[in-house]
Amino acid sequence: MRATVLHAPRDIRLEDVADPQLHLGTDAIVRVVAACICGSDLWPYRGQPAPAAPRRIGHEFVGLVESVGADVSTVTPGDFVIAPFTFQDNTCLLCRRGVHTSCVNGGFWGVDDKQGHQTDGGQGELVRVPWADGTLVATPSQPSQEMVAQLLTLSDVFPTGHHAAVSAGVTAGSTVAVVGDGAVGLSAILAAKRLGASRIVAMSRHEDRQRLARQFGADEVVAERGKEGGAAVREILDGIGADFVLECVGTGDSMQQAMYSSRPGGRIGYVGVPHDVTLNVPAMFGRNIGVAGGMAPVRSYLEELLPDVLDGTVTPGDVFDLTVPLDQVADGYRAMDERTAIKTMLTL
Amino acid sequence: MRATVLHAPRDIRLEDVADPQLHLGTDAIVRVVAACICGSDLWPYRGQPAPAAPRRIGHEFVGLVESVGADVSTVTPGDFVIAPFTFQDNTCLLCRRGVHTSCVNGGFWGVDDKQGHQTDGGQGELVRVPWADGTLVATPSQPSQEMVAQLLTLSDVFPTGHHAAVSAGVTAGSTVAVVGDGAVGLSAILAAKRLGASRIVAMSRHEDRQRLARQFGADEVVAERGKEGGAAVREILDGIGADFVLECVGTGDSMQQAMYSSRPGGRIGYVGVPHDVTLNVPAMFGRNIGVAGGMAPVRSYLEELLPDVLDGTVTPGDVFDLTVPLDQVADGYRAMDERTAIKTMLTL
Numbered sequence: 116m117r118a119t120v121l122h123a124p125r126d127i128r129l130e131d132v133a134d135p136q137l138h139l140g141t142d143a144i145v146r147v148v149a150a151c152i153c154g155s156d157l158w159p160y161r162g163q164p165a166p167a168a169p170r171r172i173g174h175e176f177v178g179l180v181e182s183v184g185a186d187v188s189t190v191t192p193g194d195f196v197i198a199p200f201t202f203q204d205n206t207c208l209l210c211r212r213g214v215h216t217s218c219v220n221g222g223f224w225g226v227d228d229k230q231g232h233q234t235d236g237g238q239g240e241l242v243r244v245p246w247a248d249g250t251l252v253a254t255p256s257q258p259s260q261e262m263v264a265q266l267l268t269l270s271d272v273f274p275t276g277h278h279a280a281v282s283a284g285v286t287a288g289s290t291v292a293v294v295g296d297g298a299v300g301l302s303a304i305l306a307a308k309r310l311g312a313s314r315i316v317a318m319s320r321h322e323d324r325q326r327l328a329r330q331f332g333a334d335e336v337v338a339e340r341g342k343e344g345g346a347a348v349r350e351i352l353d354g355i356g357a358d359f360v361l362e363c364v365g366t367g368d369s370m371q372q373a374m375y376s377s378r379p380g381g382r383i384g385y386v387g388v389p390h391d392v393t394l395n396v397p398a399m400f401g402r403n404i405g406v407a408g409g410m411a412p413v414r415s416y417l418e419e420l421l422p423d424v425l426d427g428t429v430t431p432g433d434v435f436d437l438t439v440p441l442d443q444v445a446d447g448y449r450a451m452d453e454r455t456a457i458k459t460m461l462t463l
Numbered sequence: 464m465r466a467t468v469l470h471a472p473r474d475i476r477l478e479d480v481a482d483p484q485l486h487l488g489t490d491a492i493v494r495v496v497a498a499c500i501c502g503s504d505l506w507p508y509r510g511q512p513a514p515a516a517p518r519r520i521g522h523e524f525v526g527l528v529e530s531v532g533a534d535v536s537t538v539t540p541g542d543f544v545i546a547p548f549t550f551q552d553n554t555c556l557l558c559r560r561g562v563h564t565s566c567v568n569g570g571f572w573g574v575d576d577k578q579g580h581q582t583d584g585g586q587g588e589l590v591r592v593p594w595a596d597g598t599l600v601a602t603p604s605q606p607s608q609e610m611v612a613q614l615l616t617l618s619d620v621f622p623t624g625h626h627a628a629v630s631a632g633v634t635a636g637s638t639v640a641v642v643g644d645g646a647v648g649l650s651a652i653l654a655a656k657r658l659g660a661s662r663i664v665a666m667s668r669h670e671d672r673q674r675l676a677r678q679f680g681a682d683e684v685v686a687e688r689g690k691e692g693g694a695a696v697r698e699i700l701d702g703i704g705a706d707f708v709l710e711c712v713g714t715g716d717s718m719q720q721a722m723y724s725s726r727p728g729g730r731i732g733y734v735g736v737p738h739d740v741t742l743n744v745p746a747m748f749g750r751n752i753g754v755a756g757g758m759a760p761v762r763s764y765l766e767e768l769l770p771d772v773l774d775g776t777v778t779p780g781d782v783f784d785l786t787v788p789l790d791q792v793a794d795g796y797r798a799m800d801e802r803t804a805i806k807t808m809l810t811l
Contacts, residue, residue, distance in 0.1 A: 208701055208702070209726070209727055209728070214726075214751055216749070216751065217727035217750060217751070354556070355556055378562075379557055379562045379565035380560055380561060380562035380760075382755065389745045392745065393743055395741055396718065396733065396740035400733070400756075401757065401758055403565070403755075403757030403760070405753065405754065405755025405756065406755070407730065407752075407755065408751070408753065409748045409749065409750065410748055410749055410751060
């Protein structure tokens with residue numbers, strides 16, 4: 116089969132690799148129908164860090180079940196399935212507490228599972244899925260071509276935006292500010308709107324992203340950053356700042372911007388993969404700021420989010436503004452790296 | 464009147480000062496019946512930082528209303544009242560959101576109010592209370608001598624422990640670990656028990672405090688600290704750690720101990736006044752750790768907590784293990800400084 120391999124910074128190729136095999140009774144093989152490129156894929160793509168050796172990549176995909184091991188009971192060949200960006204057993208102590216990303220048997224696409232068998236990256240034709248019952252969620256019927264893009268966002272980006280909103284604790288009638296206008300930030304706007312936020316402020320400087328932010332539910336857009344951005348958010352939101360701030364970038368600057376935008380007693384939901392971010396607790400103490408979030412336990416949210424995607428209540432797939440066939444995967448990375456695309460879908 | 468004045472590190476004296484006067488229609492004067500010494504009073508007492516000039520001190524007191532300004536309507540002379548450790552109007556945008564410690568008209572005992580009039584410290588005979596309607600909560604009748612000690616904890620220490628539990632989000636049936644065996648940590652145990660936690664682990668090395676921890680609801684006591692302490696908590700709590708950790712010290716070490724003790728997806732409630740505490744967000748991200756808390760908005764909790772104190776459901780006043788008359792205030796400080804007392808009550 117063909118699969119995407121990252122060789123070195125900005126050297127990414129579609130290559131022939133060995134077809135995956137069923138190793139364990141709990142495995143399934145999925146034929147990928149669509150995959151996408153994540154903002155977090157750009158870190159190794161940009162050499163932060165550079166791969167020590169050529170490595171498989173991609174962790175967002177949907178597809179058709181090709182075959183299943185003897186112990187798999189919830190999906191059967193032919194099912195259209197969504198794969199979260201981690202695999203998990205969905206039965207362990209931590210999965211039962213909703214922290215599927217910390218599953219004692221879980222892991223990440225493209226690296227070995229805990230039994231020592233390689234898994235595949237999501238940006239390829241086939242993927243061996245460990246713990247298929249715990250990982251894959253099948254749709255009730257075969258989706259249309261348009262619906263595939265919507266469903267693909269359930270593998271990561273939409274539940275990640277949702278995780279920011281849930282971790283912060285967004286409630287109906289609340290005010291929300293969103294830091295970051297990438298695909299995750301835009302998804303966080305949609306998630307906050309879906310949870311009933313009454314006023315949403317998007318922080319964005321790019322006209323195309325501002326437009327999508329408003330489509331997803333933003334009432335106001337603030338272009339200023341840092342202290343000025345925080346002051347603008349406070350001016351819009353009753354002079355005090357947002358009840359909930361969703362931090363969807365992961366830099367020290369973006370976290371600081373979230374702090375500036377929060378009202379006293381506010382909560383920051385953080386889902387931007389953090390790089391060199393520290394929090395100064397004495398500065399949070401007097402203002403009673405809380406911070407919660409992390410790596411989204413996508414699997415825990417699928418039962419809740421899937422029906423709203425299937426019936427069109429939300430259209431998170433509108434975040435894709437570039438679709439290329441898998442053999443142009445390098446062009447897809449380049450477009451996201453140069454920010455000419457918000458999010459790239461790869462079709463097979 | 465006589466009031467406590469901190470002159471220099473470990474030089475604290477009861478002195479004659481001017482009686483307070485009603486300055487504004489919203490003021491009241493309260494004759495203090497009992498006050499106490501807070502762990503946070505020990506910081507300036509120990510010279511961290513040393514007072515630039517002699518300063519009034521104390522922020523936890525209960526007493527009898529002596530006189531009220533023309534605009535005060537909720538308390539009348541003779542009422543027994545609880546004073547939170549801040550004053551506040553209880554009507555502003557931030558008070559209405561439960562963040563009374565950030566009240567736009569609020570402030571701290573012993574320093575000037577926003578109108579420029581001095582307020583008194585709580586460790587004295589009389590206190591001018593700004594925003595009396597928003598600040599003071601009267602009991603339905605005059606309390607007994609024993610009940611005074613219980614009610615006194617509502618000025619700070621018990622609601623501060625409660626704030627740790629509420630900020631973390633303690634729910635019925637959850638597991639809780641408490642870092643810190645001072646009066647706040649012990650109060651946090653009581654608060655977590657009151658909120659229905661099913662298993663509470665106290666972290667303590669002192670036999671007298673361990674005993675009170677168990678009396679307040681701790682099921683287990685862990686004496687180890689740091690990584691070893693975290694490992695011991697995990698071993699007790701299903702091998703994964705606590706759903707909620709209450710950080711009641713405020714040092715980098717205690718926060719790190721809280722991190723070690725939390726399960727993935729756990730929440731840390733922080734109320735220890737923080738000194739040089741930073742959080743490493745990348746270390747929190749993969750484990751989905753959240754941190755919330757700060758300076759307890761005591762006033763927001765009094766309606767909920769007062770009935771349970773009055774009817775004896777909880778006895779937070781058991782935290783007092785030393786009672787001295789106000790003129791021995793220096794002995795009270797010394798006992799807490801040397802940790803021969805957990806918490807000192809001053810009677811008048």
